[in-house]
Amino acid sequence: MMKKLLVSTLLLMGGMSMQAQAAGSEALIKQNLQKVNARIQVESISEAPVKGMYEVMLNTGEVLYSDEKGEYFLLGKLYQFSEQEGFVDLTEQKQSALRKEALAKIPAEQMIVYPPKGEVKATVNVFTDVDCPYCRKLHAEVPKLNAMGVQVNYLAFPRQGAGTATYRDMVSIWCATDAAARREAMDLAKNGGDLEAKTCDDPVLDQLHLGQNMGVTGTPAIVLSDGTLLPGYVPAAQLAKTLELN
Incomplete structure (x- = not known):
């Protein structure tokens, strides 16, 4: 019983740690973008399909990609290789969904x-x-x-x-x-x-x-x-x- 409780506690702490890390990364990304230009408005930040990177949606409809420290930024298309479809434009998929909405x-x-x-x-x-x-x-x-x-x-x-x-x-x-x-x-x-x-x-x-x-x-x-x-x-x-x- 004690072992199960310990495992559950560790899993919960791990989940809380990941959430805190994600929140910290989002704050860093927003903060650094604001330092570049105070007029930049971030609509949303979420984890990108690439591990360790975040997808940043601006109010202009542009999509950026950032590392977790907000130190490196990529403005451009993110593609995923698929055996059936070749290169899939993940950035366009995101923007299409937003246009539809x-x-x-x-x-x-x-x-x-x-x-x-x-x-x-x-x-x-x-x-x-x-x-x-x-x-x-x-x-x-x-x-x-x-x-x-x-x-x-x-x-x-x-x-x-x-x-x-x-x-x-x-x-x-x-x-x-x-x-x-x-x-x-x-x-x-x-x-x-x-x-x-x-x-x-x-x-x-x-x-x-x-x-x-x-x-x-x-x-x-x-x-x-x-x-x-x-x-x-x-x-x-x-x-x-x-x-x-x-």
């Missing part, structure tokens, strides 16, 4: 939604700028995507930021009276038409910041349902293959 929190009424007439076989979320040529090229293919059962959800990403003409146009689109009116305004803007100026409590700037935190740097940027980011224009036929609709 973030998009799930956005109410449908805050997006400009183009649903198919029949069954929804797949959904794509597109960060768009109404003035970029390739955004307009993709928009011209939305009817093709709808015909294949793909729902297109638009999120705002005015590339030049707040206060620009594009930003004001996108605010006007999002401030239209209802879903149909927002689609009509989006169609008009994508075709180079003039919009009636409107203002409201809009999500345009929030969606711009969200896209930036997801790693969006240009438009269009397509985010699949699983959180995978496809930067740039993708033709409807190619996108259908990616979505395994063919």
Whole structure:
């Protein structure tokens, strides 16, 4: 009985020691990052798949890797070798999961939604700028995507930021009276038409910041349902293959 009690105590102490070490490492990592730049904000720190290293998620959506002392940092992709798949991008897997989680929190009424007439076989979320040529090229293919059962959800990403003409146009689109009116305004803007100026409590700037935190740097940027980011224009036929609709 005494032996069992001793073993249990040692196991408990070992677990407490590991927890204390992990907490100490997290504090060191945060502390050293703050020394480099006080504006760096850490969202989470967890043990990385590589023994002795920690995965550090910043509020910008970037992923860093650190040793337990916060002395060495790696900014880049972490890959795992798999006999079946070759190199697996673990960093992208993490970021995809976070994108999926973030998009799930956005109410449908805050997006400009183009649903198919029949069954929804797949959904794509597109960060768009109404003035970029390739955004307009993709928009011209939305009817093709709808015909294949793909729902297109638009999120705002005015590339030049707040206060620009594009930003004001996108605010006007999002401030239209209802879903149909927002689609009509989006169609008009994508075709180079003039919009009636409107203002409201809009999500345009929030969606711009969200896209930036997801790693969006240009438009269009397509985010699949699983959180995978496809930067740039993708033709409807190619996108259908990616979505395994063919």
